[in-house]
Amino acid sequence: MPNSHLQMNAEQTRPWKNRSTVEEFILLGFQEHSIFLFLTFLGIYLAILLGNGLIVVVTTWDSALHTPMYFFLRSLSGLEMCYTSVTLPKMMANLLSGDLSISFPACATQMFFILFLGGTECFLLAAMAYDRYLAVCLPLHYMRLMSRKVSVGLVAGSFAISLPMQLLQVGLIFSLPFCGPKIDHFFCDIPAVLSLACADLYANEVSVYTENILFVIVPFVLILTSYAYITRTILRMPAGTGQQKAFSTCSSHLTVVSLFYGSVMLVYLHPQTPDSVKSDKVLSLLYTVIIPLCNPLIYTLRNREVKSSLSRLMSRKKRSEVSTG
Template sequence: MGGTVNMAITNVSVVVEFILLGFGDLPNYQGILFSIFLLIYVSILVGNGLIIVITKVDPTLQTPMYFFLRHFSFLEICYTSVTLPRMFKNLLTQKRNISFLECATQLCFFLIWGGTECFLLAVMAYDRYMAICNPLNYPLIMNQKTCVCLVVGSWVSAIPIPIGQTYQIFSLPFCGSNYLNHVFCDIPPLLNLACGDTTVNELYSRAGAFLSAIVPFLMILVSYVQIIVTIQKLPSAIGRKKAFSTCSSHLMVVSLFFGSGIISYFLPNSVKSAGIDKVLSLIYSTVTPMFNPLIYSLRNKDVITALKKFLPK
């Protein structure tokens, strides 16, 4: 028994860092990829930053929907800042090594921000449900105190599971290759590098993803079923169109984020390749945060009006 423990400890100490392969198989395109991702990151910072500012300063946007959107935009900046700056370093310097501790820290914060985003999207769906299905009591129920509690609850609820997932994964023995075939530290590629049987760890990972992602997703589905039923009962076609337009942007974001994330985490490794896994992870970690400001602004007359008033200043 003691010998087994000692061997496990020895094996864990073998790997002191990982090599993030990223786009190493495209050596002639490193500069182009760096420019593309830098442009994406700048657009994320500027787009979400503008959403934060205008929903804070414009008097017409002081409603629960834009309060949640402001926090969601701030979360998107945090979410992408966990992975993209490190990706820039790898593309620019070609030094792809990342220490054990740095990898664990990146994974933990990536999971926390991702989980918070799932819960916050569920909160935003609940807000739309209350606004459309219970409009008379909406101002009373969705008051400032309730909104703050829902946002704080989204952040706090997303912390315990990622910490447990990160601890369990980095307690595994990594005694073989340290080449991580991914663009950042994520659960599926890390499990592929672990020694021995990782079945229990994969089950725990899926259970954590279920609680952090599937449960909020189901809450969103339930909310929108109720919303659609209510909209169909509205007597006016104009009223139905207006009610649905307030939800369409949120639905687009939910489809992009949850669609790619669920496929990446729940599709068996035997079905998906490392290339597909990279593409999916880039969609939910990079592409979706880039499109969010466009989706919410181009499809929202109030946001467009606020932008026109703000930008000349």
């Protein structure tokens, strides 16, 4: 996720003759209470893998969940596991070993995957909103308009749109000269890395601004438009179970969208100040850790079909253990 309000800090205003070649960066991250934080993030990381992995297994195992809606949910859960795996293992390794370094290529690779997976998630959430729009507003045409080919194409398209833009973005950033190696963050985030650059950032600002529009604003507007039509359709339904079912169908996704876009906009679309990099470090935990942890709970606790499938899976496992025992 890029930031459209980049400003050069004191290091960026140094004379360019003071530039140095940076071969590795230092991720300052969270240095206090390292053992406690390591155990905390380890528990969270395992919970993220377990929760999202369980959704992937259940929606794959149960043929009743082989529908476009659960195909999107399975894709989102897989994406969340990959997204979290880009940041948390490195942060935990730094906390445990005390070695805060990350090589120049590793930092560029980490930033690419953060941007790539984050941008993909923005469009995937928009595709899920479109799926809910068709299910609620055009139910008679749903299976024709949201065929397996279309749903696979929407997921593949979400990845395809993000890939070239993020390669360009990372290439522009890591072709810059850097004045120092210390990144005041727990991963290689755009504002924290650019704050070390000793160069004119105009091209980067244009690139970041373009990505903000394409990957944050456009999908968010599409989601809002879908839910405007969904709300209008629901309000026109006769009062009763039809409205409740429609609201139930959309509530989980709408909750995830609110959490994700709320945290992303809070971190990346506010004006930057000298102290904002430090506050962004803490706020970044929202979309890199907290939301991937909450998503499985949101979709299982508020979805009868997923809970029913989980119960059948657990019952089948128990019967298998009894028979083998």
